[in-house]
Amino acid sequence: xxxxxxxxxxxxxxxxxxxxxxxxxxxxxxxxxxxxxxxxxxxxxxxxxxxxxxxxxxxxxxxxxxxxxxxxxxxxxx
Ligand SMILES: [Zn+2]
Numbered sequence: 915x916x917x918x919x920x921x922x923x924x925x926x927x928x929x930x931x932x933x934x935x936x937x938x939x940x941x942x943x944x945x946x947x948x949x950x951x952x953x954x955x956x957x958x959x960x961x962x963x964x965x966x967x968x969x970x971x972x973x974x975x976x977x978x979x980x981x982x983x984x985x986x987x988x989x990x991x992x
Pocket of ligand 1: 929930931932933934937951952953954955956
C-alpha cells in the first residue's frame with residue numbers, strides 16, 4: 915500500500931521513539947512511505963507491507979453486531 919502525499923494521522927499507532935499514541939503521521943514521498951511523529955520529530959521509512967492501522971474485518975464487524983444486537987419485542991396492547 916502507498917500513502918497519499920498528504921500527511922495523515924495514523925490512528926492507534928504508538929511512536930517507537932517517544933511512545934506517544936496517535937502522534938504518527940503517514941505519507942508518501944517519491945513512492946516511499948514515511949511515518950513521522952509530531953510529538954518528538956521521529957521520522958522513519960516504512961518498509962512494512964501490512965497496513966499500519968487496524969483493518970475493519972468481517973470478524974470484528976460480526977462481533978460488534980452481536981454485542982449491540984437488540985432482539986425485537988412485541989408490545990401487545992390489551
Ligand atoms: Zn514520537
